[in-house]
Amino acid sequence: MSWSDIFSALVSGFSHLTWQSGFLILLGCVLLYLAIAKGMEPLLLIPIGFGVILGNLPLAGLAASDEGGVLNIIYKAGILTEIFPCLIFVGLGAMIDFGPMLANPSVLIFGAAGQFGIFLTLLLALSLGFARQEAVSIAVIGACDGPTAIYVTSKYAPALLPAVSIAAYSYMSLVPIIQPPIMRALTTKAERQVVMATGEKKISKRVKVLFPVVAGLITMLIAPMGAPLMGMLMLGNLLKESGVVGRLADVSSGALVNIVTLLLGICIGSAMLAGNFLQWQTILVFILGLVAISLDTVAGVLLGKLMRVITKGKVNPLIGAAGTSAFPMSARVVQKEGQKANPRSFLLWHAIGANTGGQIGSVMAASVMLAILAGMGIPPLS
Amino acid sequence: MKDWAFGLTMTLAGMGVTLITLYILTLVIRLMDRLFPYKEEKKKEGN
Numbered sequence: 001m002s003w004s005d006i007f008s009a010l011v012s013g014f015s016h017l018t019w020q021s022g023f024l025i026l027l028g029c030v031l032l033y034l035a036i037a038k039g040m041e042p043l044l045l046i047p048i049g050f051g052v053i054l055g056n057l058p059l060a061g062l063a064a065s066d067e068g069g070v071l072n073i074i075y076k077a078g079i080l081t082e083i084f085p086c087l088i089f090v091g092l093g094a095m096i097d098f099g100p101m102l103a104n105p106s107v108l109i110f111g112a113a114g115q116f117g118i119f120l121t122l123l124l125a126l127s128l129g130f131a132r133q134e135a136v137s138i139a140v141i142g143a144c145d146g147p148t149a150i151y152v153t154s155k156y157a158p159a160l161l162p163a164v165s166i167a168a169y170s171y172m173s174l175v176p177i178i179q180p181p182i183m184r185a186l187t188t189k190a191e192r193q194v195v196m197a198t199g200e201k202k203i204s205k206r207v208k209v210l211f212p213v214v215a216g217l218i219t220m221l222i223a224p225m226g227a228p229l230m231g232m233l234m235l236g237n238l239l240k241e242s243g244v245v246g247r248l249a250d251v252s253s254g255a256l257v258n259i260v261t262l263l264l265g266i267c268i269g270s271a272m273l274a275g276n277f278l279q280w281q282t283i284l285v286f287i288l289g290l291v292a293i294s295l296d297t298v299a300g301v302l303l304g305k306l307m308r309v310i311t312k313g314k315v316n317p318l319i320g321a322a323g324t325s326a327f328p329m330s331a332r333v334v335q336k337e338g339q340k341a342n343p344r345s346f347l348l349w350h351a352i353g354a355n356t357g358g359q360i361g362s363v364m365a366a367s368v369m370l371a372i373l374a375g376m377g378i379p380p381l382s
Numbered sequence: 383m384k385d386w387a388f389g390l391t392m393t394l395a396g397m398g399v400t401l402i403t404l405y406i407l408t409l410v411i412r413l414m415d416r417l418f419p420y421k422e423e424k425k426k427e428g429n
Contacts, residue, residue, distance in 0.1 A: 102415070105408040112401040119393035126385040136392070206418040207411070214414070215407055222403050357404060364403050368396045376388070 016058035020274030028052030028269065041173035043258075044146075044265050048166065051269020064271035075267040079154055079161070084264045085147035086232045091257025092147070092359075093236020094249045096327065098211055100353035103201040107319065107350055111357025113303040114323025115365040117295030118142040121288050122369075128284060133157045133381045136369050138285050141168045142292025143362035144175065144326035150264070151229055152366050156373060156380045162271040163282045167289035175329040176336075178290070182297045183321050183337055191308060192341035194316040196350050205243075212237040219364060225374060226367020233363065296324045300354075322351040325362040331355040 008015070031049030035042040054071065055063040064075040078084040101107060118139045125135035133156035140152045141164060149168035153161045171178065184192075216234030220227040239249040304320025318338050322330040331351035338347040 102411055105411040108404045108408050108411075109401070112397070112404045115400055116397065119389075119396050122392055123386075123389040126389045132385065132388055135389070202420040203415070204418045204420040207414045210414055210418070211411070214410055218406060218410065219403055222399065360407070361400055361404055364400045365396050368399045369392060372392055372395055 013058055013060075018058075018274065020278055021056040021058060024056040024272060024274050024277065025053050027272075028056070031269075041169060043261055044169050045173075047262050047265025048169070048269040051266035052272050053269075054266070055270030055273060062270055063273055064267055065273065071267055071270045074263055075271065078260070078263055079150065079267055080158065082151050082154055082228065084260050084267075085151040085154075086228050087260045088147045088257055088264070089229050089232035090236040090239075090252045091254075091260070092327075093212070093233040093238075094240045094253035095257075096233075096237055096240075096356055096359065097352070098237065098356050099203055099208065100349050101356045102203045102207055102211060104350060104353050107353035108357035108360070109307075110300055110303060110320050110323030110354035111325075111359070111361030112323070113299045113320060114296045114325070114354075114358040115143065115361050116299030117292040117297075118362075118365055118369075120295050121292035124291060125288055128288075130284075131157070131381060132378055133373065134160055136373060137164050138288050139292060140164075140366055140369070141171065141285075141289035142296050142324075143366060144168070144172055144293055144296065144324040144330070145359070145362045145366075146172060148229060148325075148362055148366045150268075152370065155370065156378075159276065159381065160281075160285060162268060162273075162277060163285040164289075165268045166272065167286050171289055171293050172326045172329065175293070175324070175326045176333050178293055179297050179321050179330065179333050180337055182294060183301055183318055183333075186298065186301045187305070187317050189341060191305065191317050192338065193345065194308065194313060195342060195345045196314065196316050196319070196347060198346050198349060205241075208241045209238070209243075212241065215360070219360065219367075223364060223367030223371055225370035226363050229363050230360075230367065233359070293324065297321050300324070316345065316347055316350075319347055319350045319354050322354040323358045323361065325355070325358040327355050327359055328352060330358070 028049045031045045034040045035045035061069040062071050064071050066072050121142050122135050122139035125138045137153035137157040137160050140149045146168045150165050153164045212234035219230050236252050239245050300320035300323040301317055304317030307315040308317050318334045322334045324330050334351035335348040338345040
């Protein structure tokens, strides 16, 4: 072996670097910057950003598609099998407090309105020429729910997984920027100033324990295709509310969800390769995802206005915007906007109720879509 | 045309089932709240 062979072996990483992979490595660095310097969803964006860098390093064998590579093994075991989204839902269930929704169940209806954008975006994606499976996966970004979007996409359109998951998680973190202008545009100042009763009705422990079991059974019997997600969400909540398995609840809402989020993020990042990411299709996915979340907000606020009329002014229409499942970001946005319009207004309690309703609504909407796809015999895309 | 039929079916069924399911859940929650209303817990003596 000559010195020139040794030298070329040592610089092979640089010599195989293309401008496309260089661009994505730069994108990974931007994600790291946003996470660390701007505090945008750091739990997700740091693993995703670093995953993008690792996946695009030439000759490293760390892309999710590099057969036999360490990230390929994790990707296949955790994402393609849909295990990661399900485990995240256990943690999410253990973190969620359904109390505000149980105290005021009528806010659950906002959880349905918050899914309207999903279906309008589906029609839009179909009209733009996306295959049915792809259109469904893109539309689910509107659920504002990363694990659900990953679950549906990995099942039906795995090629879109990097774009859909990045869009879903990015828009979740951008909810405080996306929602307020829509909320202000659709409501008058008088509507935003409405003060809602803050009774904070107390709920018995029995109801809190029974809810995940009963609601889980009902929703899973109606839409069994979503049972892996809904079942895990309700299991996590039961662990928390039962009060007898504190260790399991702590592990679910802490270590488990943290480990899975780390692995999920790094795998998704490493799947973002120049060849499959730098395409018009990816840009369209991002645009449609934004449309979906905006339409969810529009539908929620409009339902809020209707509820205000029906209840003769007792409902602040802003809480409709919390019907998405971006938990608890949407609820915080509603509280902030309500306080801006009227410092005496405290909407957080009601908004959290609508937000948890959105969590259930998004899983239901995705489950129904999966059921229809299966019922029509539409096969997953390879 | 087929895609539009698919999209509309999905929209109607999806929104319809989601709305109905959440409405059923509101009824179930109200029922559970009636069956098991909140009662102030008595403090255990000696604590």
